[in-house]
Amino acid sequence: MKNFFFSSLSCSLVLLLALSSCNFPPPSPAPNPTSTPTSPASISVSTAEPPATSTSKPDPSVSDCSNDYFPSDDDTTWTYTGNNSKMGNYTRVDQVTDSSDGGFTITTQLPDVTYTQEFTCTAAGLINLNPSSGDLTAMFSGPSGNVAVNRIFNSGITIPADLDSVIGDSWQQVFGWEAVSPEATNKGEFTYYFTAMGPEVVTVPLGTFDAMRIDARIEMEIGTYQKMYGTYTTSFWLVKDIGLVKSEGSLDMRGVEFTDTMELVSYDSP
Numbered sequence: 001m002k003n004f005f006f007s008s009l010s011c012s013l014v015l016l017l018a019l020s021s022c023n024f025p026p027p028s029p030a031p032n033p034t035s036t037p038t039s040p041a042s043i044s045v046s047t048a049e050p051p052a053t054s055t056s057k058p059d060p061s062v063s064d065c066s067n068d069y070f071p072s073d074d075d076t077t078w079t080y081t082g083n084n085s086k087m088g089n090y091t092r093v094d095q096v097t098d099s100s101d102g103g104f105t106i107t108t109q110l111p112d113v114t115y116t117q118e119f120t121c122t123a124a125g126l127i128n129l130n131p132s133s134g135d136l137t138a139m140f141s142g143p144s145g146n147v148a149v150n151r152i153f154n155s156g157i158t159i160p161a162d163l164d165s166v167i168g169d170s171w172q173q174v175f176g177w178e179a180v181s182p183e184a185t186n187k188g189e190f191t192y193y194f195t196a197m198g199p200e201v202v203t204v205p206l207g208t209f210d211a212m213r214i215d216a217r218i219e220m221e222i223g224t225y226q227k228m229y230g231t232y233t234t235s236f237w238l239v240k241d242i243g244l245v246k247s248e249g250s251l252d253m254r255g256v257e258f259t260d261t262m263e264l265v266s267y268d269s270p
Contacts, residue, residue, distance in 0.1 A: 064121035065104060069163055069212060069238040072096050072104040072119075076269040078243060081205070082262035092262065125160040131175050131192065152176035152187065163196055163212050163238070170195045188222035188229070202237045204245050204263040211237035211245060220253065229253060242267055 065072060078094045090111055098105040103120040118129045130151055156173035160166050171194050178187040197213040218232040230253025237246040245264040251257060 064123055064161070065099070065101060065126075067121075067126060067159065067161060067163075068240045070126065070159070070243050071241055071269050072099050072106075073270055074099050077267070078264060079266045080262045081265050082260060085259045087258075119158070122157075123161065125157045127154070127156075128158045128173070129154060131158065131173065131190065148180045150178045150180065152178055156192075158192070159194075160196075163214075167196050167198045186222060188220065191219045191221075193217045193219075197235075200237065202246050205265045206245065206263075206267060209237075209239040209242070209245055211239045213237050230256070 074096055076096045080092045080094075082090050082092060084090065093109045095107050095109075096104055097107045097116070101121075103118065105116055105118050107114065107116045117131070120127050120129055130149070131154075153176040154173070157171050158173050160169075160171065173192045173194075175190045175192070176187070177190070178185065193216060195215045197215050200211055200213045202209055202211045202213075213235060214237075215235050216233070218234075220229045220231070221227060222229045230251065232249060232251045232253075234247055234249030236244060236248075239245050242264070247262045248260070250259045
């Protein structure tokens with residue numbers, strides 16, 4: 001069972017947004033219950049089931065969570081060091097705090113911020129059920145600190161089941177949300193565009209590895225009219241049987257710009 005890189009995309013946003021003085025759009029009116037969220041563009045990664053005439057038999061010992069690039073056994077722990085151009089140096093610890101054949105939970109600890117992300121495992125790949133939970137909590141925390149982030153819809157795939165077979169392919173995930181606090185209510189969409197760039201050799205404090213590079217771009221739209229509010233671009237490197245070993249990203253958002261790098265220092269799996 002597997003870990004997941006996705007919280008790396010949230011990590012640097014949480015660090016900055018939690019302390020930034022961003023002026024977000026005014027509260028949005030209640031959503032129209034008859035509205036239909038925009039569907040994501042089709043992905044190039046095939047998710048079709050094998051034809052009925054296939055003579056192959058599934059291996060019952062392999063679950064949908066058995067992704068080569070994301071170990072996720074209970075208590076698996078990753079420790080990273082990072083540097084943010086505005087916040088300086090930091091340490092981050094990820095740990096699998098719950099796992100099963102159908103999904104897993106990762107708890108991320110950053111300076112003064114802790115949050116969890118839940119993943120479900122499908123034949124097509126891994127899906128982060130609430131990919132922006134950490135980001136949104138930071139973005140919309142008001143003086144009371146009470147924020148409820150509700151998922152409106154979540155479509156697409158976070159990571160395909162077999163990364164080695166989709167080198168050069170692109171896919172996406174679209175997450176619609178509503179954040180409610182005593183001070184305001186806001187809603188919007190985060191669209192995640194991913195491309196499997198291929199194998200690269202990468203060196204981090206833990207060692208030198210053959211890794212899979214993935215490039216990603218996150219477009220953040222906030223408010224009733226889905227106004228573009230910023231873009232986060234990143235590259236990250238995944239290693240078989242270890243997971244995320246390195247990430248580099250930059251944010252371009254109104255009033256907030258920064259770069260961020262993070263590297264794996266230690267890895268422990270039961």
